[in-house]
Amino acid sequence: MCEDAPFVAGKIADAKLASSGRLSFEWAQARMAIVEKIRAKNERGLPLAGLRIGFCLHITKETSVLVMAAKTLGADVAICAANPLSAQDDIAAFLYEKGVDVYAWRGETKSEYEQCIKQVISFKPAIVTDDGGDLHVAAHRARAKSIVGGTEETTSGVKRLAVMEKQGRLMYPVIAVNNARTKYLFDNRHGTGQSTLDGILRATDVFLPGKRVIVCGYGWVGKGVASRARGMGAIVTVTEVDPVRALEAKMDGFEVTALSDASAYGDIFVTCTGQTGVIRKEHFAKMKDGAILANAGHFDVEIDADYLYNASRPAKVRPNVERFSISGKKLFLLSEGRVVNLVAAEGHPPEVMALSFANQLLSILHVAKNHYKMEPRVHAVPEKIDNDVARYALGAMGVRIDSITKEQRRYRDSS
């Protein structure tokens, strides 16, 4: 792709892939009943009519369900990818065919990635929905006046917005979708747990039983990855910097130690911290011949890939696997250190993204209706939305729950 060519209402890899993208969209749509239910419930009033929404999300089949729902509710949409390597080109082509301004293809350079974000800002969106904060940050740099509010999908993005709020720089209200219980308890934990193992297995075809897996970080993502790896027969060690989370991992039955110790015996390392420079030169130096390195955190900063690329010429062993020679040993880096579940696999399955994107859709509707009375700060997802999403999900699964009795309510509310 030519880096500086002007983009006209969209730029994708190959429009001919649209029919394959449509089939994947339909596959996901059939498994995302909650999003469909919200769409159907709101369709009549066209609550997003005439509203411009700019999305910066991983372009997956699940994302196409959210985008098409927003379009059906009346929105005009532009979208770019939330990672240079995560876009699925057939989905991009499908959305483009449906009249969405898509600026995304798999394998964007850094400058193309930034250019695509700028295109979404030039679309003059009123609402921006981001995953990781790159669109929010770029919109602030551009002092984008069209934006009245937004939403944010992931932990790392919410962290950046919280810093901007603290510094008094946040220009519009943003709903932290990541922090809804019906988001992080399921998407971050179960979704990333399953899809990260899926990415590692698709990339490497490694046999997990008996392997030593080192999970760095025991937050929601780390908990999911650790439990899925253990469930597949791996011996799991957790590394942490937070003493409470380390204790939690220990009492959940995992080995817990410092990464400097675990470096010497790990077969597979997975970073899940949202921090920078977690696995570094001193750790690589201690690793066993054949160690595999994968990242599940949002940004490609957790494993010091720059050190690997500078220290050794990489050999491409198979798709998404590069081999480096470090201190006389072979180390294998997956997906260039970028989110392994989205680069080497397809991201989370539709059933779990239905929860996240139900929160997104309801939060977008909330911002559209209420932005004028919302302060420019990071807002929680309204509790009603969180509970409604759980109720829709239970309903879709045919699960019944109890309600508290009058007596229980009185007891709860008495001192």
Ligand SMILES: NC(=O)c1ccc[n+]([C@@H]2O[C@H](COP(=O)([O-])OP(=O)(O)OC[C@H]3O[C@@H](n4cnc5c(N)ncnc54)[C@H](O)[C@@H]3O)[C@@H](O)[C@H]2O)c1
């Ligand atoms: N791949 C995906 O699909 C996906 C999905 C959801 C979230 N994420 C991303 O994953 C990352 C983690 O998200 P989360 O919700 O689990 O966050 P979290 O804040 O719940 O957990 C992060 C944990 O990492 C620990 N940590 C920080 N620095 C560390 C270090 N140097 N060594 C060991 N542990 C360290 C923290 O103490 C914390 O317990 C974020 O970047 C988030 O945006 C990715």
